[in-house]
Amino acid sequence: MSHAGHNQIKARIPHRYPLLLVDRITGQEEGKRATGIKNVSIGEPYMTGHFPGYPVMPGVLIVEALCSAEIMFAFSGQ
Template identity: 50%
Template sequence: MTVPYPSPRTALPHSYPFLLIDRILDLDEGKRIVCLKNVTINEEFFQGHFKDNPVMPGSLIIEAMAQTSGLMIVKEKSSMAYLGKIKDAKFRKMVVPGDQLIITSSLIDKFPPFYTFEVIASVGSEIVSEAEIILSLS
């Protein structure tokens, strides 16, 4: 019997409108996680970014990448995971309403309380963003 993945809604401390992960698609505990973010025109940030050309802000793509990474260590955390550092962030393509953002995070280093992840965000087969993200547990 397959155990269902935890819901981002219950596993993360975020709530609407700042919960940016809709579903966990795949999880190899302690190694890799793949999550989905459906990007819809109803997102509040599209009202002003940009009015006639809606684009998901890069900072929110990074936040979705951090939330995905946090979901991988949710069982290990004693209290909260905080974004500690963003390294080598690259934005290759705009994310727009109607896109399905697939975020893949791989744990590359663990030195508690710090966890380092290599994270890639894609739409279809195209990479739209990538970064190394360090989370700190407190």
Template identity: 50%
Template structure:
């Protein structure tokens, strides 16, 4: 297993606070997959307005976190170092559960297609083994 801490993640992807949504990478294989985690804290800025009486992590931010995990897999490839992975599309996205303060969000993105600078990742976010989001994410490296 290849583990990455926050400083190592920042050497691979360009995201920074408050938009870096990965806390650590448990395992990854360049060009193949990444398994990362986000430890969701009540102190996240988005909880102030989403929603004050019932804090829920916005689903689009969970999709972004999955994309960042995929970016670790793609941008850790030698030929992509120093580049940026951009969204090209989101397909088959399903929201199946809530992410709330105290959750440890598991983010797994596997690259299922890649041709030149374009590819597709199969992405699944889960909490305690329960899938909360699944999607196919298209990316473009530039």
């Protein structure tokens, strides 16, 4: 699977909003790398308190997004 949309990701990963942190897999080189997208907006629930006046996506959620993309990558051959 070199590309995956939202429905394909939801079929493979049990997480749902607000913790489904991958919107698309945009490319993949089997056994080497994958790229994905998470559309982050100011309306995300975690943006209101992290940090007030200077919102950023919390680092732990960035790591979670990477792990979700890795799941898609690791099981892409199945």
